[in-house]
Amino acid sequence: MIEGLLMLAMLVFVFFLLLQAKRLSSPKKKHKDNRLLAIFDFNLTIDSVKKEQ
Amino acid sequence: MRDMVVALFVLAFLPVALSNPFAAFLLWTWVGLVAIHSYLYGFMRGIPLAQIFAMITLVLLLIPSMRGKAQYKSGGLVVILVMIVLHGLLSAVLAYPGLDRNWELFSNMVKTILLCLLMPMFVYSRRRINLYVMLLSVGVCFHGMLDGLKYLASAGSHNAAGIQKFGDNNHYAMVLLMGMPFLIYIYRFSAHRLVRLATAGVFIITFLAVLATNSRGALISVVAMGVWIILLGKRKIAGLVMAAILATLVVQLAPAKWFERMDTIKTAEKDDSFMGRVTAWKRASAIALQNPVFGGGYHAGQAPSIYEEFRYKPGLLGFVDTPDTGYAAASHSIYFEVLGDLGFVGLFLFMAAIISAFHNWWRIRRLASSRPQELGWAIELANMGGASMVVFVIGGAALSAAYFELPYYVMMLMQVLWTTVRFPQEIDPLAPGKG
Numbered sequence A: 001m002i003e004g005l006l007m008l009a010m011l012v013f014v015f016f017l018l019l020q021a022k023r024l025s026s027p028k029k030k031h032k033d034n035r036l037l038a039i040f041d042f043n044l045t046i047d048s049v050k051k052e053q
Numbered sequence B: 001m002r003d004m005v006v007a008l009f010v011l012a013f014l015p016v017a018l019s020n021p022f023a024a025f026l027l028w029t030w031v032g033l034v035a036i037h038s039y040l041y042g043f044m045r046g047i048p049l050a051q052i053f054a055m056i057t058l059v060l061l062l063i064p065s066m067r068g069k070a071q072y073k074s075g076g077l078v079v080i081l082v083m084i085v086l087h088g089l090l091s092a093v094l095a096y097p098g099l100d101r102n103w104e105l106f107s108n109m110v111k112t113i114l115l116c117l118l119m120p121m122f123v124y125s126r127r128r129i130n131l132y133v134m135l136l137s138v139g140v141c142f143h144g145m146l147d148g149l150k151y152l153a154s155a156g157s158h159n160a161a162g163i164q165k166f167g168d169n170n171h172y173a174m175v176l177l178m179g180m181p182f183l184i185y186i187y188r189f190s191a192h193r194l195v196r197l198a199t200a201g202v203f204i205i206t207f208l209a210v211l212a213t214n215s216r217g218a219l220i221s222v223v224a225m226g227v228w229i230i231l232l233g234k235r236k237i238a239g240l241v242m243a244a245i246l247a248t249l250v251v252q253l254a255p256a257k258w259f260e261r262m263d264t265i266k267t268a269e270k271d272d273s274f275m276g277r278v279t280a281w282k283r284a285s286a287i288a289l290q291n292p293v294f295g296g297g298y299h300a301g302q303a304p305s306i307y308e309e310f311r312y313k314p315g316l317l318g319f320v321d322t323p324d325t326g327y328a329a330a331s332h333s334i335y336f337e338v339l340g341d342l343g344f345v346g347l348f349l350f351m352a353a354i355i356s357a358f359h360n361w362w363r364i365r366r367l368a369s370s371r372p373q374e375l376g377w378a379i380e381l382a383n384m385g386g387a388s389m390v391v392f393v394i395g396g397a398a399l400s401a402a403y404f405e406l407p408y409y410v411m412m413l414m415q416v417l418w419t420t421v422r423f424p425q426e427i428d429p430l431a432p433g434k435g
Helices: A002-025 A046-052 B002-019 B021-034 B049-062 B074-092 B102-124 B124-152 B169-189 B191-210 B216-233 B236-253 B256-272 B272-290 B302-311 B334-370 B372-398 B405-422
Strands: none
Touching: A002 B002, A002 B021, A002 B124, A002 B405, A046 B049, B002 B021, B002 B049, B002 B334, B002 B372, B021 B049, B021 B102, B021 B124, B021 B405, B049 B102, B074 B124, B074 B334, B074 B405, B102 B124, B102 B236, B102 B405, B124 B191, B124 B372, B169 B191, B169 B216, B169 B372, B216 B256, B216 B372, B236 B302, B272 B334, B302 B405, B334 B405, B372 B405
């Protein structure tokens, strides 16, 4: 049960990461407003982390 | 049912992979690390997913429009890895006869190094590095999540042995520990609070999985990794607090048998398990002394005929008294494993690859420290890559793990990280200045 659920979660997560990878290779404006994919983004500077925290 | 779900996801992955070589490359890395077939029991178990995604990556690279505009920045590690393959090939050809896994291990090394050599073509900007780090962490920590949750559910009585791919519990613990530092990086730099919280949870549960392995080597590796991270990190107090939380978890959750097992570290010289390893090291070094350039071939010391030939030869460790194990045990040390299998030249190349990782770490820190606002992430990631390598260098000293793929991926990640911070404008066509 645990294995199955974790595997499902991982597969979904990997799928989103793949979409993120695809987005990186495409022109940026095309996916500019995709908030779902944006949750896997990283802050660009240490400052932006500090501000959020 | 599980096979069906995985099959459906693979079918969903395929169009993405076929339209984007970077996605195919990520899938190749992830599938190799997660070894998903180990958790499947039906028709998907026999599907060679790693080969499929590797083939897709390679075929797409042949199509000029798919290849992208990024320049291939090699660096010293690329040369070392190519030399490791060429030298390994000669070692395999000139190996002692009757080695069961000679060509299998060489072939695994070729696949691992091929992926590493392709990495600079795909992982050349900050965003791409972040994605790669996330995939790497998912691939490794999935196993840790499973065993960590089982450990919690069983109130500490679950023994984590890992999957067959990793070998025994000690190897498994090393792999988990090598993945954990990257979770710290993801936690620190992820833009979304949800991802940060999830990462913290995965870190703690993976740590529980390490406890569940009952590996003594893992305890030593955890201490080394912790010292590295705390000493090099900017947030030393936060690091110490985290170490205290983890130590409290150990005291509260680990059963008495775990403490009894760890206590035997103090009497290693009287421990049959440890002294059996020293016996294997003697044999491996004796093989290398007889075959200094190419060694005996992959896992030569484990072949019964070679074992009998070198059984009583002291090699480089004649000054240590060891018992006669009576069987051809594995080398149980990345250094002696390579020494016996690939000779002194092989060990030199192997050490050069490891040193290159730490050299890249040092170069990244030196360059990035002059621009901490812009490149603080690179310092942090280099520190975490270094922590991962510390686990390999120290934990691997008593394990036969020299041909695992993860350490090579980390070494190459350090190389591409260096290239990314050193030549950001030259090789990232999409994001000038920042990837």
